Amino acid sequence: MACAAFKAALMAPETDASNAQIRALITAGKYDGKDLPHVAEDYLTAFIDSDSSHIRRRWAGIALSKMLAASPKVVDHLKVENSKLQDLGDILVSKSEREDTKIVAGIIMRQGLSQGLEFANFWSTDKVRNSVNNFPGEAGPRWMTRFQGFLDTLSHLALANPVTDPCILYPVAVVTSDEFRWASATGGVPIAIGEWLRSMDCMWDTH
Numbered sequence: 001m002a003c004a005a006f007k008a009a010l011m012a013p014e015t016d017a018s019n020a021q022i023r024a025l026i027t028a029g030k031y032d033g034k035d036l037p038h039v040a041e042d043y044l045t046a047f048i049d050s051d052s053s054h055i056r057r058r059w060a061g062i063a064l065s066k067m068l069a070a071s072p073k074v075v076d077h078l079k080v081e082n083s084k085l086q087d088l089g090d091i092l093v094s095k096s097e098r099e100d101t102k103i104v105a106g107i108i109m110r111q112g113l114s115q116g117l118e119f120a121n122f123w124s125t126d127k128v129r130n131s132v133n134n135f136p137g138e139a140g141p142r143w144m145t146r147f148q149g150f151l152d153t154l155s156h157l158a159l160a161n162p163v164t165d166p167c168i169l170y171p172v173a174v175v176t177s178d179e180f181r182w183a184s185a186t187g188g189v190p191i192a193i194g195e196w197l198r199s200m201d202c203m204w205d206t207h
Contacts, residue, residue, distance in 0.1 A: 001032055001033035002025065002028070002030040002031055002032050002033060002036075003031070003032065003033030003034075003035050003036040003039045004033060004035070005021075005025055006022070006025055006031075006039050006043070006063060007035070007039045007042065009021040009022045009025060010022065010039075010042055010043060010046055010060065014052070014053060014055075014056050019055055019056060019059055022059040022060070022063055023059055025063065026059070026062055026063050026066060029066070031066060031067050031070035031071060032070075036067060036070075036071055036073065036074060037071070037073050037074045037076070037077035037078075038077070039067070040064055040067040040068070040071075040074040040077065040078065041077060041078065041081055041084070043060045043061075043063050043064040043067065044060075044064055044078065044081065044084050044085075045084065046060035047060040047061040047064060047104070047105075047108070048084060048087040048088065048090075048091065050097075054098050054100070054101055057101060057104075058100060058101065058104050061101075061104035061105065061107070061108055062104060062107070064108055065104075065107050065108045065111040068108070068111045068112055068115050069111055069114075069115065072115065072116075075112065075115045075116055075117060078112070078117070079117065079121065082121060083124075085112075085117070085121045085122050086121070086122060086123060086124040088105045088108060088109055088122050089109075089122040089123040089124065089128060090124065091105040092105055092106065092151065092154060093128075093154050093157070102151065103144075103147070106147050106150075109122050109135070110135075110136065110137055110138075110139065110143075113135075113137045114137065114138070119135060119137075127157060128154070128157065131157060132150065132153050132154060132157070134146070134149060134150050134153055135147075135150050136149075136150060
């Protein structure tokens with residue numbers, strides 16, 4: 001069953017091959033097996049683990065978003081893992097997290113919302129729940145732009161570390177060396193590329 005293959009790939013020591021295996025399973029698009037809710041929890045744990053590489057976290061997060069879409073049982077199971085879901089919000093307010101990791105966290109949250117999770121499930125503080133209501137919960141050609149607007153709103157809250165970079169990012173496409181691709185549809189806006197992006201090992205589409 002697919003869930004057994006996902007579990008085996010995640011438990012394997014991280015190498016290019018094991019990451020490629022997770023990517024291949026995502027591409028295959030099969031999410032079945034009675035243990036899928038528990039496997040999804042393992043993938044959530046892997047995604048929020050800041051000690052893991054950003055590549056492993058990224059593929060774990062994308063796989064998790066697909067599991068949420070595939071099974072209401074996954075959603076029901078994760079509803080009781082509230083502290084882990086709240087770590088997704090912590091990723092978004094963190095100054096140290098990579099931009100692509102935040103994008104994947106946003107994708108997971110968006111998928112969770114569409115499957116019945118509550119916005120409050122993702123936050124450990126009422127300040128975000130009560131003060132920020134512009135999270136883009138629906139997919140669409142302008143989702144990335146709206147998501148950046150949400151991050152900008154978060155950055156103005158006292159709980160978030162102040163952002164001192166002189167640019168505002170509106171990514172319309174992300175392509176990484178390990179074949180992660182995220183592109184909004186038509187109608188995106190150009191982005192400003194700050195000096196700090198050079199460390200991200202990504203290509204950012206400016207057209």
